[in-house]
Amino acid sequence: MSGPSGETVFAVEGVRFAYPGQPPCLDGVSFEVRGGERLALVGANGSGKSTLLHLLDGLYFPGEGRVAYLGRPLTEDALEETPFGPRFRQEVGFLFQSSDAQLFCPMVEDELAFGPLQMGWTQDEVLRRIEDTLALLEISRLRGRSPAGLSAGEKKRVALASLLVLSPSVLLLDEPTAGLDPRSQSLLLEILEALHARGLTLVTATHDLTLLPHLADRVIVLSEEHRLVADGAPERVLADTDLLLAVNLIHAHSHRHGRLVHSHPHQHVVAHEHVHDHGHTHED
């Protein structure tokens, strides 16, 4: 069912979504995701990035508008149909922000087996895939461990393994590097780059702009008013300081140079240069 590279995988059309009794957290959002693309959804906290990922995974359904996967609308009825429902769950993996929520089985091995067993695959096939996936992510030693006793980096790798074992063609990643130490973060980014090189479509929700060069070929920006306000290449989006300030992804930063208090927009991804009235230039 997964489409070839370049085909529209997800089509989001005029989506409006609100949690019960709350104002909308997505308002008239439209865009497309193409096969093999690396798309980042960026926005400040509460802008609706995670909710949008839940909609793409068919876990929530829009109040208005529609979300379609390979041309077929994602509705509760459609996801309960065979073969569309199981195939969608196999092809689209969702890495949750909280690994504790994602790892619900007593042992790492059971965690990896959960998805394939739900698909009705044979025991031999499931065991073979578990072995290969654990080896791929270099976590074979964790096979008999309880997820509760793992470090944050190990949990994230097990969570990713529990998706990869299903051989998905799309990965939805919700703040994938949140709470990881630098080594775990770097390892995860390497794995994701390798997966993308294999042709996987990656859709990542993040508010960490430093990740964009590693995770995205295209960026969609959500405003604090929950609307899509920009869609383009990472370099173009990151260069638009006014936009980033307006959506609260960078901030006006003040600091002192001697007795002089100095303000400028500040972000941690693109070095900026400025000249001070006492003569020297520095990068921040």
Place this chain on the structure above:
Amino acid sequence: MTALPEWLRPGARPSGGVSPRPAAHRLLRRTLGAMGRSLALLVREDDGPNAGALRAADPRAKLLAAVGLIVVATFLRGMLPLAVCLGLTLALSVAARVPGRRLLPVLIAVPLASAALMLPATLNVVSGGSPLLVLWRTAGGALGPWRLPEIVAITGDGLLVAGRMVLRTTACAALALLLAATTRPQQLLGGLRSLGVPQAFVMVLAMAERYLAVLLRSAQELHLARLARSVAAIGVRREEAWAAAGVGAVFRRTRALADEVTLAMVSRGFTGEVRLLRPARWQRKDWLLMAVAAAVGAALLILDRRLA
């Protein structure tokens, strides 16, 4: 730049007030710590290299054997058959290499707790019988339609009733522990499911087994966060009130976590039925285990009837 208020500088103190006593908070900290240690014992990481043969048996066979013997133990009335049942269970636990750190707490806590509950049963006013030790004498008389006893004493019959209950609960707890210590939680749950226990019940047990540790850590973090901001002892009553409020906060987190776990399961194709890796299959040794358990149960019942 934001101007900070004058009082927000190192060493600044408000004028007036009284010096607080340092906070203790030991009760809650100890309780949470003890719960954490108990849970760590419950959630076993792996079988280890010396796993006994009993671990390899079909979980359904073990479940049926253990439940059958627990039912037999509840019917036993004699001290000797109960002691034999407990002795056999302990011997089997040692043979199955159940670690002492799991066995000992049960062998200490269960008899003590059941003995405490059965203390009233040792008295003549509850169980009757001839007094062995008089605790105090009363003036007798009557309270409305009820006649008051002239003495309150520990009786032989009362000791027998209490002793029987202590032995019975210890034997049942040891059997349950033997089952839990030789069966992986997931296999145990799969066994329950294949024996016809409803899916919803099994799922609740599975989630409880997985998330108790997460929720306990959440409670410990709440407690530590409060401890970090506490400068004065607040007394047991306010400590209890805080603990009650903390339960509410943990409950809210539990609900949020439960919602997220459900979504994570659905996202990976869950449709309501748990499917197991390496589902257990009945083998000859499993039938043998069932037959031995049935024979032991029958022998204990016969011994009990003969001694009665």
